[in-house]
Amino acid sequence: MTDTSRPARPVILGQNQYGKAENRVVRITRDGATHHIKDLNVSVSLSGAMDDVHYSGSNASVLPTDTTKNTVYAFAKEHGIESAEQFGIHLARHFVTSQEPIHRARIRIEEYTWERIEVPGEARHSFVRKGQETRLAQITYDGSSWEVVSGLKDLTVLNSTDSEFWGYVKDKYTTLPEAYDRILATDVSGRWRFNWTDDAQEMPDWDASYEQTKQHMLRAFAETYSLSLQQTLYQMGSRIIENRDEIDEVRFSLPNKHHFLVDLEPFGLKNDNEVYFAADRPYGLIEATVLRDGREARIPADLTTL
Numbered sequence: 001m002t003d004t005s006r007p008a009r010p011v012i013l014g015q016n017q018y019g020k021a022e023n024r025v026v027r028i029t030r031d032g033a034t035h036h037i038k039d040l041n042v043s044v045s046l047s048g049a050m051d052d053v054h055y056s057g058s059n060a061s062v063l064p065t066d067t068t069k070n071t072v073y074a075f076a077k078e079h080g081i082e083s084a085e086q087f088g089i090h091l092a093r094h095f096v097t098s099q100e101p102i103h104r105a106r107i108r109i110e111e112y113t114w115e116r117i118e119v120p121g122e123a124r125h126s127f128v129r130k131g132q133e134t135r136l137a138q139i140t141y142d143g144s145s146w147e148v149v150s151g152l153k154d155l156t157v158l159n160s161t162d163s164e165f166w167g168y169v170k171d172k173y174t175t176l177p178e179a180y181d182r183i184l185a186t187d188v189s190g191r192w193r194f195n196w197t198d199d200a201q202e203m204p205d206w207d208a209s210y211e212q213t214k215q216h217m218l219r220a221f222a223e224t225y226s227l228s229l230q231q232t233l234y235q236m237g238s239r240i241i242e243n244r245d246e247i248d249e250v251r252f253s254l255p256n257k258h259h260f261l262v263d264l265e266p267f268g269l270k271n272d273n274e275v276y277f278a279a280d281r282p283y284g285l286i287e288a289t290v291l292r293d294g295r296e297a298r299i300p301a302d303l304t305t306l
Protein backbone atom coordinates (compact mmCIF):
# COMPACT_ATOMS: atom_id res chain seq x y z
CA MET A 1 0.00 0.00 0.00
CA THR A 2 1.28 3.46 -0.79
CA ASP A 3 1.54 5.96 1.98
CA THR A 4 -0.46 8.94 0.70
CA SER A 5 0.34 11.00 3.77
CA ARG A 6 3.87 11.43 2.45
CA PRO A 7 4.38 12.91 -0.99
CA ALA A 8 6.34 10.69 -3.39
CA ARG A 9 9.06 13.26 -3.82
CA PRO A 10 12.69 13.14 -2.78
CA VAL A 11 11.88 15.58 -0.03
CA ILE A 12 11.29 14.91 3.63
CA LEU A 13 10.30 16.97 6.61
CA GLY A 14 13.05 17.72 9.11
CA GLN A 15 12.99 19.01 12.67
CA ASN A 16 9.89 21.02 13.39
CA GLN A 17 8.28 22.69 16.36
CA TYR A 18 5.49 25.15 16.90
CA GLY A 19 3.80 27.20 19.56
CA LYS A 20 3.04 30.76 20.62
CA ALA A 21 6.05 32.95 21.25
CA GLU A 22 6.35 35.89 23.62
CA ASN A 23 3.18 35.65 25.66
CA ARG A 24 3.45 38.62 27.97
CA VAL A 25 1.80 37.75 31.25
CA VAL A 26 1.60 39.89 34.35
CA ARG A 27 0.22 38.19 37.46
CA ILE A 28 -0.81 40.22 40.49
CA THR A 29 -1.24 38.39 43.78
CA ARG A 30 -3.18 40.29 46.40
CA ASP A 31 -2.32 39.88 50.05
CA GLY A 32 -4.69 42.47 51.52
CA ALA A 33 -3.31 45.89 50.61
CA THR A 34 0.05 44.35 49.75
CA HIS A 35 0.29 43.30 46.14
CA HIS A 36 2.96 41.10 44.53
CA ILE A 37 3.81 41.16 40.85
CA LYS A 38 5.30 38.64 38.41
CA ASP A 39 6.02 39.86 34.89
CA LEU A 40 6.99 37.23 32.33
CA ASN A 41 7.49 36.79 28.62
CA VAL A 42 6.66 33.12 27.94
CA SER A 43 7.38 31.26 24.70
CA VAL A 44 5.89 27.82 24.10
CA SER A 45 7.38 25.41 21.58
CA LEU A 46 5.88 21.96 21.02
CA SER A 47 6.97 19.03 18.90
CA GLY A 48 5.95 15.43 18.28
CA ALA A 49 3.83 13.58 15.73
CA MET A 50 3.32 16.55 13.44
CA ASP A 51 4.13 15.05 10.02
CA ASP A 52 0.54 15.17 8.76
CA VAL A 53 0.00 18.86 9.20
CA HIS A 54 3.10 19.58 7.15
CA TYR A 55 2.57 16.92 4.47
CA SER A 56 -1.19 16.99 3.97
CA GLY A 57 -2.50 19.93 5.94
CA SER A 58 -4.47 17.74 8.36
CA ASN A 59 -4.77 19.62 11.62
CA ALA A 60 -6.06 16.60 13.54
CA SER A 61 -2.99 16.54 15.83
CA VAL A 62 -2.54 20.28 16.13
CA LEU A 63 -3.34 21.97 19.41
CA PRO A 64 -3.69 25.57 18.17
CA THR A 65 -0.97 28.01 19.15
CA ASP A 66 -3.84 30.20 20.30
CA THR A 67 -4.72 27.52 22.86
CA THR A 68 -1.13 27.41 24.09
CA LYS A 69 -1.37 31.18 24.65
CA ASN A 70 -4.64 30.77 26.57
CA THR A 71 -3.08 28.02 28.68
CA VAL A 72 -0.30 30.37 29.77
CA TYR A 73 -2.85 32.91 31.03
CA ALA A 74 -5.15 30.30 32.59
CA PHE A 75 -2.22 28.68 34.42
CA ALA A 76 -1.12 32.08 35.73
CA LYS A 77 -4.56 32.32 37.35
CA GLU A 78 -4.96 28.69 38.44
CA HIS A 79 -1.45 27.90 39.66
CA GLY A 80 0.01 31.36 40.21
CA ILE A 81 3.64 32.06 39.31
CA GLU A 82 5.91 30.87 42.07
CA SER A 83 9.05 31.16 39.95
CA ALA A 84 9.75 31.21 36.22
CA GLU A 85 11.14 27.66 36.44
CA GLN A 86 8.14 26.29 38.39
CA PHE A 87 5.69 27.94 35.98
CA GLY A 88 7.56 26.50 32.99
CA ILE A 89 7.56 23.03 34.54
CA HIS A 90 3.75 23.19 35.04
CA LEU A 91 3.22 24.21 31.42
CA ALA A 92 5.62 21.71 29.88
CA ARG A 93 4.13 18.84 31.89
CA HIS A 94 0.63 19.87 30.89
CA PHE A 95 1.28 19.95 27.13
CA VAL A 96 3.16 16.63 27.05
CA THR A 97 0.82 14.69 29.33
CA SER A 98 -2.51 16.04 28.03
CA GLN A 99 -1.91 15.78 24.26
CA GLU A 100 -0.95 12.41 22.85
CA PRO A 101 0.75 13.76 19.67
CA ILE A 102 2.92 16.18 21.65
CA HIS A 103 6.10 14.41 22.72
CA ARG A 104 8.21 17.35 23.77
CA ALA A 105 7.57 20.81 25.17
CA ARG A 106 10.07 23.59 25.52
CA ILE A 107 9.10 26.65 27.53
CA ARG A 108 11.31 29.73 27.43
CA ILE A 109 10.75 32.50 29.92
CA GLU A 110 12.16 35.97 30.38
CA GLU A 111 11.33 37.58 33.70
CA TYR A 112 11.32 41.31 34.32
CA THR A 113 11.65 42.21 37.95
CA TRP A 114 9.85 44.98 39.79
CA GLU A 115 10.83 46.58 43.07
CA ARG A 116 8.26 47.91 45.49
CA ILE A 117 8.06 51.70 45.88
CA GLU A 118 7.91 52.15 49.62
CA VAL A 119 5.57 54.96 50.65
CA PRO A 120 4.32 56.00 54.11
CA GLY A 121 0.92 54.53 55.01
CA GLU A 122 -0.99 51.48 53.85
CA ALA A 123 -0.59 51.54 50.05
CA ARG A 124 1.67 48.72 48.85
CA HIS A 125 0.76 48.44 45.21
CA SER A 126 3.35 50.61 43.42
CA PHE A 127 6.43 49.25 41.71
CA VAL A 128 9.43 50.51 39.77
CA ARG A 129 11.01 48.30 37.10
CA LYS A 130 14.39 47.05 38.27
CA GLY A 131 16.87 48.26 35.69
CA GLN A 132 19.27 45.37 36.25
CA GLU A 133 19.32 42.02 34.52
CA THR A 134 16.61 40.02 32.81
CA ARG A 135 16.19 36.60 34.40
CA LEU A 136 15.86 33.66 32.00
CA ALA A 137 14.61 30.09 32.22
CA GLN A 138 14.21 27.32 29.67
CA ILE A 139 12.37 24.14 30.58
CA THR A 140 12.29 21.11 28.30
CA TYR A 141 10.26 17.97 28.99
CA ASP A 142 9.90 14.84 26.87
CA GLY A 143 7.52 12.95 29.13
CA SER A 144 10.26 11.30 31.17
CA SER A 145 13.15 13.64 31.77
CA TRP A 146 13.56 17.34 32.40
CA GLU A 147 16.18 19.82 31.37
CA VAL A 148 16.16 23.13 33.22
CA VAL A 149 18.54 25.87 32.11
CA SER A 150 18.32 29.16 33.99
CA GLY A 151 20.25 32.32 33.38
CA LEU A 152 20.36 36.04 32.97
CA LYS A 153 21.28 38.68 30.43
CA ASP A 154 22.18 42.37 30.48
CA LEU A 155 23.79 42.35 33.91
CA THR A 156 26.30 45.19 33.47
CA VAL A 157 29.37 45.11 35.72
CA LEU A 158 32.62 47.08 35.85
CA ASN A 159 35.90 46.90 37.76
CA SER A 160 37.75 50.23 37.78
CA THR A 161 41.05 48.54 38.61
CA ASP A 162 42.62 45.09 39.25
CA SER A 163 42.55 44.31 35.55
CA GLU A 164 45.58 43.91 33.27
CA PHE A 165 46.11 42.58 29.76
CA TRP A 166 49.65 41.97 28.49
CA GLY A 167 51.95 39.23 27.25
CA TYR A 168 49.74 38.46 24.27
CA VAL A 169 50.80 37.45 20.76
CA LYS A 170 52.10 40.35 18.70
CA ASP A 171 52.21 40.19 14.92
CA LYS A 172 52.67 42.93 12.32
CA TYR A 173 49.07 44.06 12.77
CA THR A 174 49.20 44.36 16.55
CA THR A 175 48.94 47.92 17.85
CA LEU A 176 47.25 47.34 21.24
CA PRO A 177 49.39 48.75 24.06
CA GLU A 178 49.86 46.42 27.02
CA ALA A 179 47.65 47.42 29.94
CA TYR A 180 48.73 47.11 33.56
CA ASP A 181 45.73 48.87 35.07
CA ARG A 182 42.61 49.02 32.95
CA ILE A 183 38.85 49.12 33.32
CA LEU A 184 37.16 45.73 32.91
CA ALA A 185 33.48 45.97 32.00
CA THR A 186 30.95 43.58 30.53
CA ASP A 187 27.24 42.87 30.12
CA VAL A 188 26.96 39.38 31.57
CA SER A 189 24.92 36.90 29.60
CA GLY A 190 25.00 33.56 31.41
CA ARG A 191 23.14 30.25 31.43
CA TRP A 192 23.42 27.39 33.89
CA ARG A 193 22.05 23.88 33.63
CA PHE A 194 20.61 22.02 36.60
CA ASN A 195 21.21 18.35 37.35
CA TRP A 196 17.56 18.00 38.31
CA THR A 197 16.27 15.83 35.48
CA ASP A 198 13.80 13.49 37.12
CA ASP A 199 10.57 13.93 39.09
CA ALA A 200 11.95 11.46 41.65
CA GLN A 201 14.77 13.89 42.56
CA GLU A 202 14.20 16.67 45.07
CA MET A 203 13.48 19.86 43.14
CA PRO A 204 15.82 22.82 43.73
CA ASP A 205 14.51 26.00 45.35
CA TRP A 206 14.61 27.93 42.07
CA ASP A 207 14.52 31.45 43.51
CA ALA A 208 17.13 30.79 46.20
CA SER A 209 19.35 29.06 43.65
CA TYR A 210 19.06 32.02 41.25
CA GLU A 211 19.94 34.60 43.90
CA GLN A 212 22.90 32.58 45.22
CA THR A 213 24.22 31.87 41.73
CA LYS A 214 24.05 35.54 40.82
CA GLN A 215 25.87 36.48 44.04
CA HIS A 216 28.66 33.95 43.41
CA MET A 217 29.05 35.27 39.87
CA LEU A 218 29.21 38.91 40.99
CA ARG A 219 31.57 38.19 43.87
CA ALA A 220 33.92 36.25 41.61
CA PHE A 221 33.90 39.14 39.13
CA ALA A 222 34.74 41.62 41.90
CA GLU A 223 37.32 39.46 43.69
CA THR A 224 39.30 38.20 40.71
CA TYR A 225 42.49 40.11 39.98
CA SER A 226 42.10 39.81 36.23
CA LEU A 227 44.82 39.12 33.67
CA SER A 228 42.17 38.70 30.95
CA LEU A 229 38.39 38.56 30.65
CA GLN A 230 38.84 34.87 29.79
CA GLN A 231 40.39 34.26 33.22
CA THR A 232 37.62 36.24 34.95
CA LEU A 233 34.97 34.25 33.07
CA TYR A 234 36.49 30.97 34.23
CA GLN A 235 36.59 32.20 37.82
CA MET A 236 32.92 33.22 37.65
CA GLY A 237 31.89 29.84 36.29
CA SER A 238 34.03 27.75 38.60
CA ARG A 239 32.78 29.68 41.65
CA ILE A 240 29.25 28.62 40.71
CA ILE A 241 30.15 24.96 40.05
CA GLU A 242 32.10 24.78 43.33
CA ASN A 243 29.34 26.32 45.43
CA ARG A 244 26.09 25.18 43.84
CA ASP A 245 25.68 21.39 43.85
CA GLU A 246 22.48 21.60 41.80
CA ILE A 247 24.32 23.11 38.80
CA ASP A 248 26.57 21.05 36.47
CA GLU A 249 27.27 23.46 33.62
CA VAL A 250 27.63 27.22 33.20
CA ARG A 251 28.11 29.11 29.94
CA PHE A 252 28.94 32.78 29.63
CA SER A 253 28.97 35.21 26.73
CA LEU A 254 30.87 38.29 27.86
CA PRO A 255 31.38 41.32 25.62
CA ASN A 256 34.57 43.14 26.56
CA LYS A 257 33.26 46.69 26.83
CA HIS A 258 36.47 48.52 25.98
CA HIS A 259 37.36 51.71 27.83
CA PHE A 260 40.19 53.55 26.09
CA LEU A 261 42.34 56.13 27.85
CA VAL A 262 41.85 59.51 26.19
CA ASP A 263 44.98 61.30 25.03
CA LEU A 264 44.88 64.59 26.94
CA GLU A 265 48.44 65.61 25.97
CA PRO A 266 47.19 68.05 23.25
CA PHE A 267 45.58 70.03 26.08
CA GLY A 268 48.72 69.89 28.22
CA LEU A 269 46.99 67.50 30.64
CA LYS A 270 48.24 64.21 32.03
CA ASN A 271 45.77 61.31 31.96
CA ASP A 272 46.57 59.36 35.05
CA ASN A 273 44.13 56.50 34.37
CA GLU A 274 41.22 58.83 35.06
CA VAL A 275 39.52 59.77 31.77
CA TYR A 276 38.30 57.07 29.37
CA PHE A 277 36.37 56.84 26.14
CA ALA A 278 33.71 54.15 26.55
CA ALA A 279 33.48 52.53 23.11
CA ASP A 280 30.30 50.67 22.25
CA ARG A 281 31.65 48.78 19.22
CA PRO A 282 33.46 46.79 18.16
CA TYR A 283 33.82 44.78 21.33
CA GLY A 284 35.78 41.67 22.19
CA LEU A 285 33.46 38.73 22.74
CA ILE A 286 34.63 36.13 25.20
CA GLU A 287 32.54 32.95 25.49
CA ALA A 288 33.13 29.68 27.31
CA THR A 289 31.52 26.81 29.16
CA VAL A 290 32.61 25.80 32.66
CA LEU A 291 31.61 22.26 33.49
CA ARG A 292 31.55 19.90 36.46
CA ASP A 293 34.18 17.26 35.72
CA GLY A 294 32.67 14.18 34.11
CA ARG A 295 29.46 15.90 33.03
CA GLU A 296 28.31 16.53 29.49
CA ALA A 297 28.17 20.02 27.96
CA ARG A 298 24.65 20.62 26.65
CA ILE A 299 24.18 24.39 26.63
CA PRO A 300 24.50 25.61 23.01
CA ALA A 301 27.62 27.60 22.11
CA ASP A 302 25.54 30.48 20.78
CA LEU A 303 23.55 31.83 23.72
CA THR A 304 21.48 34.08 21.48
CA THR A 305 19.68 30.89 20.43
CA LEU A 306 18.69 30.11 24.03
Ligand SMILES: O=c1[nH]c(=O)c2[nH]c(=O)[nH]c2[nH]1
Nearest residue numbers: 165176227228229230256284
Ligand atom coordinates in the same frame (compact mmCIF):
# COMPACT_ATOMS: atom_id res chain seq x y z
O1 LIG B 1 40.70 40.35 28.37
C1 LIG B 1 41.01 40.43 27.17
N1 LIG B 1 41.09 39.31 26.41
C2 LIG B 1 41.44 39.34 25.09
O2 LIG B 1 41.50 38.28 24.42
C3 LIG B 1 41.70 40.59 24.52
N2 LIG B 1 42.04 40.99 23.27
C4 LIG B 1 42.15 42.35 23.29
O3 LIG B 1 42.43 43.06 22.30
N3 LIG B 1 41.87 42.82 24.54
C5 LIG B 1 41.59 41.75 25.32
N4 LIG B 1 41.26 41.65 26.64
